[in-house]
Amino acid sequence: xxxxxxxxxxxxxxxxxxxxxxxxxxxxxxxxxxxxxxxxxxxxxxxxxxxxxxxxxxxxxxxxxxxxxxxxxxxxxxxxxxxxxxxxxxxxxxxxxxxxxxxxxxxxxxxxxxxxxxxxxxxxxxxxxxxxxxxxxxxxxxxxxxxxxxxxxxxxxxxxxxxxxxxxxxxxxxxxxxxxxxxxxxxxxxxxxxxxxxxxxxxxxxxxxxxxxxxxxxxxxxxxxxxxxxxxxxxxxxxxxxxxxxxxxxxxxxxxxxxxxxxxxx
Amino acid sequence: xxxxxxxxxxxxxxxxxxxxxxxxxxxxxxxxxxxxxxxxxxxxxxxxxxxxxxxxxxxxxxxxxxxxxxxxxxxxxxxxxxxxxxxxxxxxxxxxxxxxxxxxxxxxxxxxxxxxxxxxxxxxxxxxxxxxxxxxxxxxxxxxxxxxxxxxxxxxxxxxxxxxxxxxxxxxxxxxxxxxxxxxxxxxxxxxxxxxxxxxxxxxxxxxxxxxxxxxxxxxxxxxxxxxxxxxxxxxxxxxxxxxxxxxxxxxxxxxxxxxxxxxxxxxxxxxxxxxxxxxxxxxxxxxxxxxxxxxxxxxxxxxxxxxxxxxxxxxxxxxxxxxxxxxxxxxxxxxxxxxxxxxxxxxxxxxxxxxxxxxxxxxxxxxxxxxxxxxxxxxxxxxxxxxxxxxxxxxxxxxxxxxxxxxxxxxxxxxxxxxxxxxxxxxxxxxxxxxxxxxxxxxxxxxxx
Numbered sequence: 001x002x003x004x005x006x007x008x009x010x011x012x013x014x015x016x017x018x019x020x021x022x023x024x025x026x027x028x029x030x031x032x033x034x035x036x037x038x039x040x041x042x043x044x045x046x047x048x049x050x051x052x053x054x055x056x057x058x059x060x061x062x063x064x065x066x067x068x069x070x071x072x073x074x075x076x077x078x079x080x081x082x083x084x085x086x087x088x089x090x091x092x093x094x095x096x097x098x099x100x101x102x103x104x105x106x107x108x109x110x111x112x113x114x115x116x117x118x119x120x121x122x123x124x125x126x127x128x129x130x131x132x133x134x135x136x137x138x139x140x141x142x143x144x145x146x147x148x149x150x151x152x153x154x155x156x157x158x159x160x161x162x163x164x165x166x167x168x169x170x171x172x173x174x175x176x177x178x179x180x181x182x183x184x185x186x187x188x189x190x191x192x193x194x195x196x197x198x199x200x201x202x203x204x205x206x207x208x209x210x211x212x213x214x215x216x217x218x219x220x221x222x223x224x225x226x227x228x229x230x231x232x233x234x235x236x237x238x239x240x241x242x243x244x245x246x247x248x249x250x251x252x253x254x255x256x257x258x259x260x261x262x263x264x265x266x
Numbered sequence: 267x268x269x270x271x272x273x274x275x276x277x278x279x280x281x282x283x284x285x286x287x288x289x290x291x292x293x294x295x296x297x298x299x300x301x302x303x304x305x306x307x308x309x310x311x312x313x314x315x316x317x318x319x320x321x322x323x324x325x326x327x328x329x330x331x332x333x334x335x336x337x338x339x340x341x342x343x344x345x346x347x348x349x350x351x352x353x354x355x356x357x358x359x360x361x362x363x364x365x366x367x368x369x370x371x372x373x374x375x376x377x378x379x380x381x382x383x384x385x386x387x388x389x390x391x392x393x394x395x396x397x398x399x400x401x402x403x404x405x406x407x408x409x410x411x412x413x414x415x416x417x418x419x420x421x422x423x424x425x426x427x428x429x430x431x432x433x434x435x436x437x438x439x440x441x442x443x444x445x446x447x448x449x450x451x452x453x454x455x456x457x458x459x460x461x462x463x464x465x466x467x468x469x470x471x472x473x474x475x476x477x478x479x480x481x482x483x484x485x486x487x488x489x490x491x492x493x494x495x496x497x498x499x500x501x502x503x504x505x506x507x508x509x510x511x512x513x514x515x516x517x518x519x520x521x522x523x524x525x526x527x528x529x530x531x532x533x534x535x536x537x538x539x540x541x542x543x544x545x546x547x548x549x550x551x552x553x554x555x556x557x558x559x560x561x562x563x564x565x566x567x568x569x570x571x572x573x574x575x576x577x578x579x580x581x582x583x584x585x586x587x588x589x590x591x592x593x594x595x596x597x598x599x600x601x602x603x604x605x606x607x608x609x610x611x612x613x614x615x616x617x618x619x620x621x622x623x624x625x626x627x628x629x630x631x632x633x634x635x636x637x638x639x640x641x642x643x644x645x646x647x648x649x650x651x652x653x654x655x656x657x658x659x660x661x662x663x664x665x666x667x668x669x670x671x672x673x674x675x676x677x678x679x680x681x682x683x684x685x686x687x688x689x690x691x692x693x694x695x696x697x698x699x700x701x702x703x704x705x706x707x708x709x710x711x712x713x714x715x716x
Contacts, residue, residue: 112614
């Protein structure tokens with residue numbers, strides 16, 4: 001366990017109580033098909049503000065598709081998705097509004113290689129929020145300090161290590177002051193020694209009360225930080241529970257099979 | 267991070283320079299030309315062949331050449347007398363003005379030279395490292411220079427629109443030159459320097475901008491008034507020819523091809539079916555038909571598509587046809603560049619809420635251009651050479667003059683080799699320069715990505 005995770009575990013009570021009763025994300029009867037393939041089956045999910053959710057499950061279970069539907073990187077064919085009161089449909093204005101409130105961190109970082117780290121972080125605030133350049137740069141430096149790489153601001157993504165790039169990606173998403181952060185397997189493409197620095201950043205972010213949905217295989221992270229763990233398989237939500245209950249008392253057979261396969265992780 | 271200086275840990279052998287025979291010129295010669303016995307023999311044999319081939323060429327082109335003569339008969343006589351075969355450059359030298367300017371009247375050719383110098387000065391700051399905002403020079407040239415060029419090359423009466431655009435072009439040109447000079451000398455740009463000199467930095471951003479715009483408007487009005495009555499004699503497009511005509515057609519074609527290609531490529535990739543179908547049809551039609559056919563069709567069929575009473579002269583028809591043709595080829599080049607960008611870049615830009623046009627302009631295109639440069643410049647080089655086809659429909663570009671005009675001229679009838687050699691040399695110089703610039707661009711853009 002990293003130091004930040006132990007500190008988070010110690011301060012568990014404080015972090016717990018920050019989950020509020022406002023509904024941030026509401027998914028009702030969401031179904032999605034890729035052509036003939038039914039990839040999301042009747043998803044019903046409610047996420048409250050400041051809740052931290054970890055979604056886990058075997059490959060191909062639809063976890064990434066689910067969170068990608070939340071910022072319209074994928075379109076759902078049936079059901080409703082309502083984020084912070086805005087219904088996500090084909091209305092472009094709604095989509096743009098949701099995307100500026102929802103930040104996303106990708107498995108392959110997706111930093112813009114032709115821009116410096118600072119320019120990566122200031123691009124969206126300047127062009128979407130119409131912030132003046134100096135203000136955007138101040139905000140960017142603040143977040144770069146929070147992810148502990150302010151000295152890399154003038155470098156280009158190609159000059160950074162994987163862990164540093166992912167932290168820049170997190171800072172870049174935070175610069176838009178999103179209300180929800182989505183993480184799509186953020187540490188899956190990293191070398192083991194870099195995973196901890198990214199997870200530390202995410203734990204610190206969680207402790208500030210950000211609403212987070214995280215698809216990950218890092219069960220240690222789930223145990224320490226998550227308010228709720230959701231297990232998906234074959235496009236359905238099989239089980240969701242608090243981490244304690246989920247890991248110690250799995251209800252469904254499929255969950256038990258999955259947990260037995262990843263035992264020893266974290 | 268280790269702060270131990272390993273060199274100070276003691277031990278380690280000192281650095282020695284490499285043996286002479288493995289580096290530098292001698293090293294290169296040894297590995298590449300004389301690496302083994304077989305290599306050495308091949309090198310010597312090749313050198314002998316090259317020597318014989320080139321010495322014959324040099325003799326013909328330089329040592330035995332005839333630089334002054336009245337007509338071809340005289341050249342042949344001189345050759346017969348000296349018993350050698352020398353190039354009759356005299357004919358080309360006498361025709362050189364026509365090769366460059368076509369039948370443009372001699373006393374008006376200063377306008378072409380002047381316009382060319384203006385263009386060079388306009389674009390020159392893009393090569394200077396200290397100058398900021400280089401894109402402005404290129405964009406302002408693309409938008410405004412054609413009007414200045416049209417006013418100078420064609421001359422004659424100017425309509426109001428042309429007068430306005432020409433004045434704007436002159437103002438922009440002067441602004442660019444002063445801006446570049448100021449940038450070189452002080453490292454600032456002109457607006458900032460003006461703000462200092464006028465002492466208006468205290469005012470709000472909006473007030474400062476309005477003052478500078480007012481100065482620009484005054485400058486524009488002055489230029490407009492001064493040039494209002496200034497005219498140059500009209501030179502109809504039928505007299506345009508030679509390298510001048512080639513550069514006009516390919517210059518306009520090149521400038522229009524890239525933006526047109528970008529629009530068509532984005533249209534082809536669009537999700538909207540109508541736009542996609544129109545773009546695909548356009549691209550496939552123009553790519554399936556040879557340029558010469560399109561040129562013929564343009565000169566015969568264009569009048570059918572235009573409204574009543576609105577006619578285009580043959581030169582304009584040709585220019586439009588060349589622009590459309592090249593835009594379609596460029597569209598495929600742009601599409602290839604766009605496809606090379608990983609999907610994750612599109613997704614990251616989408617996830618930020620950038621929107622389609624900002625995503626394309628800020629994230630995708632800057633990365634894609636790096637991949638497109640070899641193909642873009644290759645297309646431009648091809649376009650320059652393809653303009654020689656206009657000779658078939660009766661425009662006197664450089665190849666037409668070289669091939670037909672000279673050898674039909676009575677004193678020089680039958681002179682073929684020398685003008686073609688000069689024509690090839692002219693094209694080689696221009697195309698090689700473009701190729702070298704392309705390599706320079708690639709090097710510059712790839713270092714930015716480190």
